[in-house]
Amino acid sequence: MSILVLAALVSSCTEEQISHNKVSCQPACEALRQKAATAQTCSKSAEDKVRYEPTWESLMKHDATPKWYQDAVLGFYFHWGPYSVPAFSCSGYWTMYQKGSRTYRLVKQKYGEPGIEFGYKDFVPLWKASNYDPDEWAKLFKYAGADFAGPGAEHHDGFALWDTDYDEWNSMDMGPGIDIVGTLVEACRKQGLKTCIALHNWRTYITYDTGRRLCPKGVDVNDPKYTGLYGPIHEPTHRRPINNRYPGDDWPYSHWDERLNKWKELVDKYQFDLAWWEHMDSGNPPDTLKRQMLAYYFNAADRWEKEVVVTSKKLWENRRQDLPPQISPLNLEIGFLPNPRPQKWQTDIPLGRSWAYTPRVGCKDLDEIIEIIVDNVSNNGLALFSVAPKPDGSLPQEQVEGLKKLGDWMAINKEALHATVPAPFDKSGTFLSKYSSMRFLRKKEYLYVIDLEEPKAPLKIPHIRPLRGSEIKMLGCDKPLKWRVVLDEEDSEYESEGDLMIEEVPDPLPCDYAWSFKIQILDKCW
Numbered sequence: 001m002s003i004l005v006l007a008a009l010v011s012s013c014t015e016e017q018i019s020h021n022k023v024s025c026q027p028a029c030e031a032l033r034q035k036a037a038t039a040q041t042c043s044k045s046a047e048d049k050v051r052y053e054p055t056w057e058s059l060m061k062h063d064a065t066p067k068w069y070q071d072a073v074l075g076f077y078f079h080w081g082p083y084s085v086p087a088f089s090c091s092g093y094w095t096m097y098q099k100g101s102r103t104y105r106l107v108k109q110k111y112g113e114p115g116i117e118f119g120y121k122d123f124v125p126l127w128k129a130s131n132y133d134p135d136e137w138a139k140l141f142k143y144a145g146a147d148f149a150g151p152g153a154e155h156h157d158g159f160a161l162w163d164t165d166y167d168e169w170n171s172m173d174m175g176p177g178i179d180i181v182g183t184l185v186e187a188c189r190k191q192g193l194k195t196c197i198a199l200h201n202w203r204t205y206i207t208y209d210t211g212r213r214l215c216p217k218g219v220d221v222n223d224p225k226y227t228g229l230y231g232p233i234h235e236p237t238h239r240r241p242i243n244n245r246y247p248g249d250d251w252p253y254s255h256w257d258e259r260l261n262k263w264k265e266l267v268d269k270y271q272f273d274l275a276w277w278e279h280m281d282s283g284n285p286p287d288t289l290k291r292q293m294l295a296y297y298f299n300a301a302d303r304w305e306k307e308v309v310v311t312s313k314k315l316w317e318n319r320r321q322d323l324p325p326q327i328s329p330l331n332l333e334i335g336f337l338p339n340p341r342p343q344k345w346q347t348d349i350p351l352g353r354s355w356a357y358t359p360r361v362g363c364k365d366l367d368e369i370i371e372i373i374v375d376n377v378s379n380n381g382l383a384l385f386s387v388a389p390k391p392d393g394s395l396p397q398e399q400v401e402g403l404k405k406l407g408d409w410m411a412i413n414k415e416a417l418h419a420t421v422p423a424p425f426d427k428s429g430t431f432l433s434k435y436s437s438m439r440f441l442r443k444k445e446y447l448y449v450i451d452l453e454e455p456k457a458p459l460k461i462p463h464i465r466p467l468r469g470s471e472i473k474m475l476g477c478d479k480p481l482k483w484r485v486v487l488d489e490e491d492s493e494y495e496s497e498g499d500l501m502i503e504e505v506p507d508p509l510p511c512d513y514a515w516s517f518k519i520q521i522l523d524k525c526w
Contacts (some may be wrong), residue, residue: 002118058295064343074373074385075147076385078149079356082124087357094156094210138187143404153201159202162269181270184199186226195273200279202277204255208221209239274308277311311329313333336379340422349383351387357396372516377439378439412511413514420441445520448518459502466483472520485498
């Protein structure tokens, strides 16, 4: 983005906007001022420096999993937008136009007949976000043990949650009157977190095809006044926009051009560390656009001197992943791996019963959250949880309490997860990272054994060779634990291969779920 555009954006933050909401736009404006100042001090040679060309060969020079990402355990983002007002989760904006659907009936009963008396656009002015406090969110994410966090910048509904020049339907100009992306990114940085954004806006061209069938000509989805939200009026081609069969080849270039412009704007304004791209299947968007977007981001990160990550769905080797694994670590949506994967990967998953807010969204039980995190890390992955803010910007109380409890557990046990690798490898390179309810992780000369079941003495941990005379402790307790090895043979320096028997466990235990043992071991202990 040019310096002139940055200056214009800064000046657009008027006193009226600042007082419009409980949350001031001042942090976002200040961030823009800083970016403008930085841009002015950059030399021309630095601006012209290009390391990555928009080709797969060039882009594969990028390190897909920098050290900070390899070390990471946990991230947070959100599903939040105008769809939070009716609380019909985040697919309701297209199912509300399907006669007979639950969301159609909900909207008709509470707001008016969908597509005739009431449209998705009419939820926008009802979304006020008056209790949104990005600093409180960021503090909570940090306490819960997050390594990175950030906003969902735009979902399939096509409503942008930042101050964009490319779409009048955005959270700064309509609804809350807040640059949500900017304020949350800034708040997360203040907490020392890496920042991320989620971008799910590739398929907005067909999101409202259900409405194009339902609405009369010139009404709601088929009214030219609202193409900024609903996309250009066209003959509907899809009955269900959320699936994986989208060639996208015949979609107008203007659609892809807007995606590219928005992406560049997000990169320039917010300089995030990780992007989570959903639904970038082969041909949608076109490969040429993907390569342009990646090259722009990677070159920008070079100028910032940042190591950045772009995650995408599915498995490239089966032609189902959106981006090659040499460029992008795998993301599995509500998916898990049974064994470790050599390259770091992640799962994204709702913290509650649904991605976005509903009255019954709730929060997963703490033991389930912890098991997801521990299982993923022991398989060389991490967990990215989506919170579900209410329309007023507060988080559901169940999720707040759940994250606080997770933070209590992380304060004791994160040492056993952060910057670890699955342990061990056998000679064929196969991972042996679990035994019964135990998960094994390695960090330097230490083995961490996390038991998902409450440990009872004597506790057997098979094939472990601690250093002779070393201490074994449970994280959260200072007292060393008594132990011995059931030997097959003896060695002058080390206890030889055998089963480690921990003869006592702390009483009381330091936490209520998933207990971590720290064991100093011989390098080749299996």
